[in-house]
Amino acid sequence: MLRATVKGNVWSTKRxxxxxxxxxLEVELDDGKSTRLVAFDVLGCGIGERVLISTGSVAAAWFPGKAPPLDALIIGSIDEPTRNGKNAGK
Structure with a gap:
């Protein structure tokens, strides 16, 4: 599981x-390297929101039936991140 911040929408009229x-959505990972990737969102997350992402075949397997060609799925929105049991801010 990865932590990231939503940076923007990726529009695709044909898919x-x-x-x-x-x-x-384009997200920037909390990896200290400013790594960005495109993640699929079914929750309705917005720009600036901190999220949890599942990657790989697990992301596609979440959907019933035939697995769609996805490898990054937003599975949660982070309300208050903590470090060592204390609120780490946003």
Missing amino acids: LKEIPSGAM
Whole structure:
């Protein structure tokens, strides 16, 4: 599982029919390297929101039926991150 911050939307007017309803968002990982990737969002997250991301085949397997061609899925929104049991701020 990865932590990241939503940086923007990735608009795609044409996409595979196997991809379910949701949005594609550009996120920046909390890895200290400013790594960015595109993650699929079914929760309705917004720019600036901190999120948890599942990657790999687990992300695609979350959907019922045939797994869509996705490898990064936003699975949660971080309300208050903590470090060593204390609020770390946003």
